[in-house]
Amino acid sequence: MSLGRYVGRRLxxxxxxxxxxxxxxxxxVHLLPGDAVDALVGFRDVSPATEAAIRAxxxxxxxxxxxxxxxxxxxxxxxxxxxxxxxxxxxxxIGSRLPATLALGGAAWLLxxxxxxxxxxxxxxxxxxxxxxxxRIAALAGIATPNFWLGLILLFVFSVRLGWVRVIPPDAPxxxxxxxxxxxxxxxxxxxxxxxxxxxxxxxxxxxELDAPYVTTARAxxxxxxxVVLKHVLRNxxxxxxxxxxxxxxxxxxxxxxxxxxxxxxxxxxxxVRSILRRDYPLIQAIVLLIGVAIVLxxxxxxxxxxxxxxxxxx
Amino acid sequence: xxGNSVGSGEHNRLRRxxxxxxxxxxxxxxxxxxxxxxxATADGPATELIEEGFAxxxxxxxxxxxxxxxxxxxRNRFAQLLQSxxxxxxxxxxxxESRDFGSHIESMLSxxxxxxxxxxxxxxxxxxDPSNYVTMLFHSEYQTPNGLNVGHYENETVDExxxxxxxxxxxxxxxxxxxxxxxxxxxxxxxSFVRFREATHVWDGDVVSDWQTYPLQPGSYYAVxxxxxxxxxxxxxxxxFVGDLGSDVSNYDPVKINGTVSSQATALVYEQLVGIDFDxxxxxxxxxxxxxxxxxxxxxxxxxxxxxxNGEKLTATHVKRSFQRYxxxxxxxxxxxxxxxxxxxxxxxxxxxxxxxYGPFETALFNVAIVPLAAIDGELDLQEEPIGTGPYRFVEHxxxxxxxxxxxxxxxxxxxxxxxxxxxxxxxxxxxITEQSSRQAALERGDLHFSYNLPSASLSDFxxxxxxxxxxxVSGGFDMILYPCYLPPFSEPSVRRGCNMLVPRERTLENVYxxxxxxxxxxxxxxxxxxAGESFQQEIANEYVRST
Numbered sequence: 001m002s003l004g005r006y007v008g009r010r011l012x013x014x015x016x017x018x019x020x021x022x023x024x025x026x027x028x029v030h031l032l033p034g035d036a037v038d039a040l041v042g043f044r045d046v047s048p049a050t051e052a053a054i055r056a057x058x059x060x061x062x063x064x065x066x067x068x069x070x071x072x073x074x075x076x077x078x079x080x081x082x083x084x085x086x087x088x089x090x091x092x093x094i095g096s097r098l099p100a101t102l103a104l105g106g107a108a109w110l111l112x113x114x115x116x117x118x119x120x121x122x123x124x125x126x127x128x129x130x131x132x133x134x135x136r137i138a139a140l141a142g143i144a145t146p147n148f149w150l151g152l153i154l155l156f157v158f159s160v161r162l163g164w165v166r167v168i169p170p171d172a173p174x175x176x177x178x179x180x181x182x183x184x185x186x187x188x189x190x191x192x193x194x195x196x197x198x199x200x201x202x203x204x205x206x207x208x209e210l211d212a213p214y215v216t217t218a219r220a221x222x223x224x225x226x227x228v229v230l231k232h233v234l235r236n237x238x239x240x241x242x243x244x245x246x247x248x249x250x251x252x253x254x255x256x257x258x259x260x261x262x263x264x265x266x267x268x269x270x271x272x273v274r275s276i277l278r279r280d281y282p283l284i285q286a287i288v289l290l291i292g293v294a295i296v297l298x299x300x301x302x303x304x305x306x307x308x309x310x311x312x313x314x315x
Numbered sequence: 316x317x318g319n320s321v322g323s324g325e326h327n328r329l330r331r332x333x334x335x336x337x338x339x340x341x342x343x344x345x346x347x348x349x350x351x352x353x354x355a356t357a358d359g360p361a362t363e364l365i366e367e368g369f370a371x372x373x374x375x376x377x378x379x380x381x382x383x384x385x386x387x388x389x390r391n392r393f394a395q396l397l398q399s400x401x402x403x404x405x406x407x408x409x410x411x412e413s414r415d416f417g418s419h420i421e422s423m424l425s426x427x428x429x430x431x432x433x434x435x436x437x438x439x440x441x442x443x444d445p446s447n448y449v450t451m452l453f454h455s456e457y458q459t460p461n462g463l464n465v466g467h468y469e470n471e472t473v474d475e476x477x478x479x480x481x482x483x484x485x486x487x488x489x490x491x492x493x494x495x496x497x498x499x500x501x502x503x504x505x506x507s508f509v510r511f512r513e514a515t516h517v518w519d520g521d522v523v524s525d526w527q528t529y530p531l532q533p534g535s536y537y538a539v540x541x542x543x544x545x546x547x548x549x550x551x552x553x554x555x556f557v558g559d560l561g562s563d564v565s566n567y568d569p570v571k572i573n574g575t576v577s578s579q580a581t582a583l584v585y586e587q588l589v590g591i592d593f594d595x596x597x598x599x600x601x602x603x604x605x606x607x608x609x610x611x612x613x614x615x616x617x618x619x620x621x622x623x624x625n626g627e628k629l630t631a632t633h634v635k636r637s638f639q640r641y642x643x644x645x646x647x648x649x650x651x652x653x654x655x656x657x658x659x660x661x662x663x664x665x666x667x668x669x670x671x672x673y674g675p676f677e678t679a680l681f682n683v684a685i686v687p688l689a690a691i692d693g694e695l696d697l698q699e700e701p702i703g704t705g706p707y708r709f710v711e712h713x714x715x716x717x718x719x720x721x722x723x724x725x726x727x728x729x730x731x732x733x734x735x736x737x738x739x740x741x742x743x744x745x746x747x748i749t750e751q752s753s754r755q756a757a758l759e760r761g762d763l764h765f766s767y768n769l770p771s772a773s774l775s776d777f778x779x780x781x782x783x784x785x786x787x788x789v790s791g792g793f794d795m796i797l798y799p800c801y802l803p804p805f806s807e808p809s810v811r812r813g814c815n816m817l818v819p820r821e822r823t824l825e826n827v828y829x830x831x832x833x834x835x836x837x838x839x840x841x842x843x844x845x846x847a848g849e850s851f852q853q854e855i856a857n858e859y860v861r862s863t
Contacts, residue, residue, distance in 0.1 A: 037645075046647065050647060053643065160756045264747065264748045
């Protein structure tokens with residue numbers, strides 16, 4: 001079938017997937033003891049009448065499935081309600097944190113590709129040489145290093161000791177030089193492991209491709225090695241990397257909680273964790289739904305790019 | 316070891332598990348740097364008490380139980396020290412279980428109903444009145460889930476003392492009542508008090524020359540400008556003060572605020588009828604004068620010329636309706652526990668009627684923010700923009716990023732010898748930083764002028780560094796162990812007394828908290844010197860905890 005129809009079908013399946021995700025999230029969060037009113041009230045001596053009134057306002061006293069249906073009814077019209085803990089509009093809350101999350105996630109993703117792809121090519125081409133060994137050790141280090149440790153080390157060396165960058169985000173808009181400068185360290189922290197993964201994957205993919213008959217033909221034709229690798233091999237070798245890159249985009253967007261914490265970056269990861277701890281159901285549902293949408297779309301994008309890169313793949 | 320002398324011959328077999336646990340526990344105690352022999356002598360009377368209790372309750376040692384804690388390195392280390400002490404007696408076989416904060420609270424609230432077999436480690440913060448430290452925790456009316464009496468402790472004498480303390484208005488009599496109450500609580504030990512916490516403030520000495528440490532966290536930033544307390548701060552070559560907050564501000568409306576950080580952020584925005592200053596003395600704020608007309612009625616004269624940030628002028632109507640506003644909200648007990656009604660005499664005079672004689676009256680007034688009528692009537696949403704009469708007005712809150720206030724030029728204070736009429740600091744920016752290491756790093760780099768509650772391990776470094784100023788004051792917080800009084804053998808006071816004597820307070824303070832804090836033997840914080848000053852704590856310790 002044509003690409004257009006394929007995309008259409010995939011988008012149609014998205015809806016039941018998202019519904020399933022939301023049902024699971026709702027159930028799991030409601031299994032946790034306590035609810036938002038408990039978080040609000042704490043140990044204060046609040047009259048049962050008041051507590052009941054607040055519960056009723058947010059439908060917290062009703063059976064779980066009923067609460068879910070009420071939420072679904074509103075969610076379909078993109079109304080995600082109010083947080084019972086802060087009384088603020090959920091969409092506005094997420095909207096205020098989303099740009100920051102996208103900025104950091106996007107930057108880390110681009111870094112991962114910008115470092116991973118060239119590194120992967122170099123180590124594949126120079127296999128067995130010192131450059132390759134170095135690359136392998138670097139990759140291992142990158143994947144094995146816990147990102148909170150890396151973040152703290154970078155913070156202490158470059159911010160505290162050398163004073164080159166701030167410890168906390170500057171008081172400037174997101175799209176400014178000052179913020180971009182600040183984002184260097186968190187991007188490196190978040191992107192390192194991903195870059196290492198991309199590099200390793202691309203390296204083995206290229207090595208495999210270099211054994212193929214068409215490569216021998218191309219070399220026999222007298223094409224420079226450079227053209228052989230970059231023009232012919234790369235296009236085939238990139239397929240697995242495209243898969244990984246697509247999935248990573250979704251994961252990076254969902255919030256690098258720890259990195260956000262270390263660099264005090266106002267992203268969605270910390271928002272999600274706090275919401276869970278406070279049983280802030282509407283906010284949890286909305287964020288998880290957003291992550292679900294991101295992952296589904298990322299997967300779809302990956303499959304489309306696959307089809308573009310490799311004309312043999314048709315659905 | 317004591318364990319072998321207990322029980323009939325059949326039960327004398329050392330069970331392998333408890334033997335290994337004890338050996339391991341002794342190892343931990345040794346590694347903790349003090350296989351001190353004063354704990355061995357304290358063993359004697361403590362173990363005897365426990366033995367007595369076990370016999371009365373007809374329980375065979377060792378009794379298996381759990382120490383329930385929240386996550387965190389410090390909590391874990393304290394729990395390990397306690398575990399080694401308890402297991403060392405041979406009467407207990409203790410495990411440690413850590414949970415996330417929400418689940419920990421949940422389990423405490425339902426513990427008695429499910430008869431959970433656990434000892435809970437928890438923290439509590441009281442305020443300026445002794446009733447804050449005991450009522451919710453030990454009065455039988457506040458047994459969970461209606462309060463924090465987790466162990467479902469019930470003691471008529473304690474209830475009577477607590478009730479008396481709430482209705483007695485004479486301060487000398489109150490001191491007497493609370494001292495007796497504390498004696499009773501320590502001798503019965505429904506909980507063991509371990510450590511009183513300290514408010515620790517660190518500031519950049521190059522920018523901030525002098526800073527006063529307010530002992531209660533919500534008031535940390537009063538030092539910026541609090542004319543009613545005679546305190547203010549000036550900066551060197553700067554008009555913007557950059558402090559921090561340990562988590563994001565969630566609510567701005569006084570009737571909705573449920574976290575310390577939200578109170579901290581709005582402390583300079585809202586004002587109350589009276590204030591409690593840095594020394595615990597009541598000071599006039601929006602009220603200039605007051606007198607008690609009879610047991611339950613007080614007449615207040617309100618300050619003239621007070622303006623709200625939205626231009627309204629303060630009148631008695633504002634006061635009355637600000638109080639009434641609490642009804643039907645999660646904070647209604649702040650007011651309706653004691654407030655009956657109020658009568659407006661004229662624009663600047665109001666009478667407040669209490670339900671009964673109320674000891675903590677003035678402290679309670681300090682909790683009620685006076686807000687503009689526009690907010691009360693619904694024209695303004697305080698959740699969008701907090702508006703009060705304070706010296707600073709709200710500018711912006713970037714979620715997860717920072718909270719900013721700017722000087723309010725029409726503040727009522729006209730200046731005196733101690734404090735200038737205009738606050739020297741023009742802008743207050745509080746950066747929201749959740750990670751403790753990052754707060755410390757930001758202070759070291761100079762991105763912050765001030766931080767509070769930094770890790771205890773780093774405090775000594777700052778104290779030794781001349782570039783920084785450090786302020787430490789005992790605050791209203793304490794760490795404690797709550798016993799499940801609903802479950803034998805903890806239903807026996809002698810068992811609890813014995814455990815109380817075994818709590819490794821000194822070692823915890825030194826090794827886990829690096830000396831930050833004070834040893835706690837009774838619930839009321841030494842911040843309230845009249846009720847629980849150091850000498851009183853020593854008295855209690857000598858009588859009930861230390862073996863002579």
